[in-house]
Amino acid sequence: MMNMSLGILLATPFIGGILAYLGGKIHRWVRYTLAILFSVLTFCELFFYYGTESANLTWGKLFGSLLVLRINNLSWLFAFIVTGISMLVVIFSVNDMEEHKGLDFYYMELLFVEGAMLGIVLAGDLITFFMFWEMMSWTSYILVIQNGEMSMKAGYKYIIMSIIGAYAMLASLGMVFGKAHSLVFSNVANALAKSSPGFVIGFFVLFGAGLLVKAAIMPLHTWLPDAHSEAPSPVSPLLSGVLIKMGAYGLFVLFYGLLSVQLLGNLIPTILPVPLLLYIVQWLAAISIVLATFLAIMQEDAKRLLAYSSISQIGYVVLGIATGSSLGIAGGLFHALNHAIFKSLLFFAIGAVIYRTGTRNMSELGGLIKKMPITFTGALIGIVALAGVPPLNGFVSKWMIYEALLQKKEVFLLIFAFVGSTGAFLYLYRFIHSVFLGQLPEKYENVREVPFLMQIPIWILSILAVLFGVFPGIPMKVISKAEAFFGITPVKYNLYGFPQGSAMGALKVINISSVLVTALIVVLVLFYTLPKSKKLSQYDTYAAGQIVTPETKYNYSYGFYMSFGRVVNPVFKWSADKIYNAWARALKVFGDYMRRVYTGNLETYGSYIVVLLTIVAFVILIGGRLW
Amino acid sequence: MVGKEILIAIGIPLLAFSIGISLMMFRRKIAARIQRRYGPNFIQPLIDIFKLLAKKGNITHGIMYDLGPIIALAASITVVFFIPMPGMKLMTGSADVIALLYIMVIGSLATALGAGESANPNSSIGVARALTLMLGYDLPFVIVIITLVLKYHTTNLYAIMQAQAGGSWAMWVLPLSAIAGIIVTYGALGEHPFDAAVAPNEVATGPMAEYGGKHLGLLMINHAFHIYIELALFVDLFMGGASNIFYFYAKMFVIFVLIIFFDEVLPRFRIDDAVRFYWRWPTILALIGLIIVLVK
Numbered sequence: 011m012m013n014m015s016l017g018i019l020l021a022t023p024f025i026g027g028i029l030a031y032l033g034g035k036i037h038r039w040v041r042y043t044l045a046i047l048f049s050v051l052t053f054c055e056l057f058f059y060y061g062t063e064s065a066n067l068t069w070g071k072l073f074g075s076l077l078v079l080r081i082n083n084l085s086w087l088f089a090f091i092v093t094g095i096s097m098l099v100v101i102f103s104v105n106d107m108e109e110h111k112g113l114d115f116y117y118m119e120l121l122f123v124e125g126a127m128l129g130i131v132l133a134g135d136l137i138t139f140f141m142f143w144e145m146m147s148w149t150s151y152i153l154v155i156q157n158g159e160m161s162m163k164a165g166y167k168y169i170i171m172s173i174i175g176a177y178a179m180l181a182s183l184g185m186v187f188g189k190a191h192s193l194v195f196s197n198v199a200n201a202l203a204k205s206s207p208g209f210v211i212g213f214f215v216l217f218g219a220g221l222l223v224k225a226a227i228m229p230l231h232t233w234l235p236d237a238h239s240e241a242p243s244p245v246s247p248l249l250s251g252v253l254i255k256m257g258a259y260g261l262f263v264l265f266y267g268l269l270s271v272q273l274l275g276n277l278i279p280t281i282l283p284v285p286l287l288l289y290i291v292q293w294l295a296a297i298s299i300v301l302a303t304f305l306a307i308m309q310e311d312a313k314r315l316l317a318y319s320s321i322s323q324i325g326y327v328v329l330g331i332a333t334g335s336s337l338g339i340a341g342g343l344f345h346a347l348n349h350a351i352f353k354s355l356l357f358f359a360i361g362a363v364i365y366r367t368g369t370r371n372m373s374e375l376g377g378l379i380k381k382m383p384i385t386f387t388g389a390l391i392g393i394v395a396l397a398g399v400p401p402l403n404g405f406v407s408k409w410m411i412y413e414a415l416l417q418k419k420e421v422f423l424l425i426f427a428f429v430g431s432t433g434a435f436l437y438l439y440r441f442i443h444s445v446f447l448g449q450l451p452e453k454y455e456n457v458r459e460v461p462f463l464m465q466i467p468i469w470i471l472s473i474l475a476v477l478f479g480v481f482p483g484i485p486m487k488v489i490s491k492a493e494a495f496f497g498i499t500p501v502k503y504n505l506y507g508f509p510q511g512s513a514m515g516a517l518k519v520i521n522i523s524s525v526l527v528t529a530l531i532v533v534l535v536l537f538y539t540l541p542k543s544k545k546l547s548q549y550d551t552y553a554a555g556q557i558v559t560p561e562t563k564y565n566y567s568y569g570f571y572m573s574f575g576r577v578v579n580p581v582f583k584w585s586a587d588k589i590y591n592a593w594a595r596a597l598k599v600f601g602d603y604m605r606r607v608y609t610g611n612l613e614t615y616g617s618y619i620v621v622l623l624t625i626v627a628f629v630i631l632i633g634g635r636l637w
Numbered sequence: 638m639v640g641k642e643i644l645i646a647i648g649i650p651l652l653a654f655s656i657g658i659s660l661m662m663f664r665r666k667i668a669a670r671i672q673r674r675y676g677p678n679f680i681q682p683l684i685d686i687f688k689l690l691a692k693k694g695n696i697t698h699g700i701m702y703d704l705g706p707i708i709a710l711a712a713s714i715t716v717v718f719f720i721p722m723p724g725m726k727l728m729t730g731s732a733d734v735i736a737l738l739y740i741m742v743i744g745s746l747a748t749a750l751g752a753g754e755s756a757n758p759n760s761s762i763g764v765a766r767a768l769t770l771m772l773g774y775d776l777p778f779v780i781v782i783i784t785l786v787l788k789y790h791t792t793n794l795y796a797i798m799q800a801q802a803g804g805s806w807a808m809w810v811l812p813l814s815a816i817a818g819i820i821v822t823y824g825a826l827g828e829h830p831f832d833a834a835v836a837p838n839e840v841a842t843g844p845m846a847e848y849g850g851k852h853l854g855l856l857m858i859n860h861a862f863h864i865y866i867e868l869a870l871f872v873d874l875f876m877g878g879a880s881n882i883f884y885f886y887a888k889m890f891v892i893f894v895l896i897i898f899f900d901e902v903l904p905r906f907r908i909d910d911a912v913r914f915y916w917r918w919p920t921i922l923a924l925i926g927l928i929i930v931l932v933k
Contacts, residue, residue: 377756379699379700379701379754380699383700390750394746397742397746398739399739399740399742399743399746400732400736400739400740400743405736405739408739409735409736409739412735413735413792416735416783416786416787416792419787419931421783421787421927421931424779424783425776425779425780425783428775428776428779429772429775429776429779432771432772432775432776433772435742435746435768435771435772436768436769436772439746439749439750439753439764439768440765442750442753443749443750443753443761443764447701447750447753447754447756448753448756448761449756450756507731510730513792514733514786514790514791514792515732515733515734515735515736515791515792515793516730516731516733516793517731517732517733517736518730518731518732521728521731521732522715522719522731522732522736522740525714525715525718525728526711526712526715526743529650529710529711529712529714529715530707530708530711532711532714533707533710533711533714533855534707537703537706537707537851537855540690540691540695540851540854541691541692541693541695541850541851542695543695543696543697543703543850543851543852544694544695544696544697545696545697545698545699546696546697546698548698548756550696551755551756551757551846551847552757552759552841552846552847553757554841563756563758564758565758565761566758566761566762566765567761570761570765571765571768571769573765573766573769573907573908573909574769574772574908574909574912576909577909577912577913577916
């Protein structure tokens with residue numbers, strides 16, 4: 011009974027998608043109701059599995075290999091992210107997308123993406139995994155290309171890179187199928203344990219490449235900034251918050267489900283603190299962190315800024331997961347959850363701004379704090395969480411990753427991680443300053459707060475960011491069980507943080523936050539007992555004797571970090587995109603030459619055959635052998 | 638027992654504030670003497686604070702403008718509890734040095750947000766410069782912190798301090814890291830040549846451009862705390878803390894006077910040059926220090 015319901019859980023979003031599509035033909039509110047109902051239903055169904063150690067459901071057979079669905083605490087954690095964020099995306103879409111055409115199809119796709127991602131995390135064998143993986147690629151591709159020509163281009167890039175990744179993955183599946191004759195995870199793991207090092211490295215590289223494309227680790231990231239910024243506002247949180255986490259989930263399964271630290275360590279004798287293959291992945295992640303952060307600092311488009319920030323934050327997730335130590339893995343998984351929360355929150359906030367103002371160009375915005383206070387609060391919590399400042403959630407997970415790297419003495423990686431984190435303050439401040447602070451342009455005098463349905467996601471995610479920050483023990487409960495399931499000794503933790511002995515130092519977030527709150531109350535009381543202040547307009551400021559008018563207000567917003575740009579711009583003459591374009595050009599030249607050979611003319615082909623046969627005959631005549 | 642804890646909870650911030658404000662007082666005097674002036678009344682900074690807090694003509698630009706100085710001061714008071722004083726662990730058991738790095742950011746972030754709402758381009762430029770500078774000096778700073786953690790095998794600040802007791806200061810054991818550390822402290826205090834963020838004759842004191850009255854009063858109190866925090870952290874990390882509060886004060890005083898001597902005679906770096914400087918010389922020194930500890 012329990013087992014069958016795993017199928018029901020997975021089927022719910024798909025059924026919901028089809029019903030929403032059909033319901034939309036009756037009336038638009040039937041569509042909205044059904045879409046919201048089924049996304050909430052999926053989320054609720056998931057809670058029946060809370061704490062399930064392991065449950066399996068065999069749902070078919072292909073090429074003699076069983077097709078299995080399974081759930082454990084790791085799947086549950088990622089399924090929580092998938093269903094939770096998808097639910098909020100559906101709710102947010104109701105108002106945000108109302109002007110849009112083809113909405114029936116849009117909601118169907120939205121729920122299909124949710125279903126596909128749920129399928130990935132519930133997959134118990136590589137065939138199911140790959141099927142849903144591909145389904146996720148094309149359903150999300152359709153969601154990306156909703157916004158005209160620019161988004162078509164972005165989607166094109168996205169799907170090309172996804173397909174290349176998928177081919178690599180498919181090749182690795184073929185490799186291992188020949189050896190294991192079954193693609194159920196446990197069988198694959200057994201087969202890999204007995205394989206030669208070369209085989210394992212080949213499998214690791216091919217399967218890993220597919221995952222790294224989706225996780226957008228440099229240099230495979232180039233699709234992400236375009237796709238995430240060109241996608242419709244409600245889809246961006248889904249892409250940035252959830253979809254790239256599938257790459258991280260896949261990496262976890264690859265490292266610790268299919269392979270193991272011992273196996274990777276035995277593969278190549280190494281003096282490093284972690285196995286060499288993991289070490290390379292860690293370096294890719296660390297480089298992603300720093301370069302993407304610097305790129306984010308230089309952006310003018312709010313959504314592009316957040317997209318680059320996603321590349322750098324997923325770098326932390328991968329960096330943590332690849333440490334191979336219990337604390338680092340827990341930190342990576344925790345950061346995956348946290349990133350889903352705060353990055354979706356930020357994308358919802360900028361989505362709300364775009365909904366009211368119609369632009370995402372930061373230099374055209376400003377001063378919206380007075381018009382959209384709730385959205386501002388959400389964005390503020392989002393940036394503080396992302397910056398890794400206590401007492402919000404991003405702090406705890408980043409702290410765990412830093413401590414894990416310190417324990418392993420991977421100091422150079424740690425320096426990269428720290429610099430990325432400080433760099434985050436720059437682009438986050440730029441984001442919130444240019445959109446919500448600074449000066450309000452006259453054209454936005456009449457902007458109002460977004461409708462209630464669009465506020466719901468912002469509220470919920472803000473509360474979660476604070477809750478998981480002050481009580482990291484809540485998500486750690488699931489994470490430590492997930493670690494135990496994969497045979498990793500769970501890290502010591504309690505509700506408020508980490509006791510002495512679990513890391514190099516101890517952490518008790520509740521103490522930090524209670525001191526902060528007490529001090530805040532004291533200062534607030536002091537502040538409000540002092541004489542009252544008078545409210546001034548934004549034109550009543552110091553401008554060295556000049557009078558500020560709407561025409562001459564000198565808002566400082568465009569090229570906010572231009573002086574920093576002078577330091578880092580030399581690095582950005584290089585870019586992965588340029589290298590790929592050079593490859594594409596080379597391929598085109600090669601193709602042009604090939605076209606001279608393949609003329610499409612039957613007589614030419616005939617002459618080729620004659621020439622070839624002549625050569626063969628000649629070789630045989632002089633007594634040679636062809637093979 | 639509870640009475641003692643309440644006494645500590647009130648006494649520690651007051652002590653930190655007194656140290657910070659007295660250093661500000663000495664600073665005015667020393668600077669005046671370097672410039673061959675007599676200088677203001679010794680307790681002038683304190684008088685300024687009371688004057689500002691008592692002002693009746695306060696202005697505000699909105700809620701974040703108000704909250705900026707409030708949160709900044711609250712955050713500074715919080716930080717004081719996580720930096721060990723002589724003989725007192727305070728709350729270092731709840732947050733180690735890595736966490737401290739991020740607790741210390743709350744105040745800067747709050748000031749920046751408050752300045753942002755003031756709708757004055759000078760403030761925005763000042764914040765942009767301050768954050769850029771922060772990215773500059775953070776690179777050598779984290780390398781130095783990592784070096785110390787590796788050296789003493791702990792991230793607990795109190796333990797790091799205790800390990801240096803009896804004269805084996807990190808300053809003598811790791812001289813290169815200490816030099817990098819003092820340059821970082823210098824930048825974190827925003828003195829010449831790293832004062833582009835507040836440069837009064839370019840951006841009208843930057844983030845503070847719009848602030849006046851009680852807001853500015855809070856920011857001045859916050860500045861006193863800031864001086865205490867940066868110097869106390871340096872003393873704890875490199876000079877083995879101290880056995881009593883007077884030695885503690887003396888060490889901070891020496892470092893501060895050293896910084897003032899440079900501050901008074903140097904011109905100003907353009908902000909990207911400041912970043913380049915930090916990413917070059919202190920970083921190289923800190924890296925060499927780190928490699929020495931790693932190899933050992």
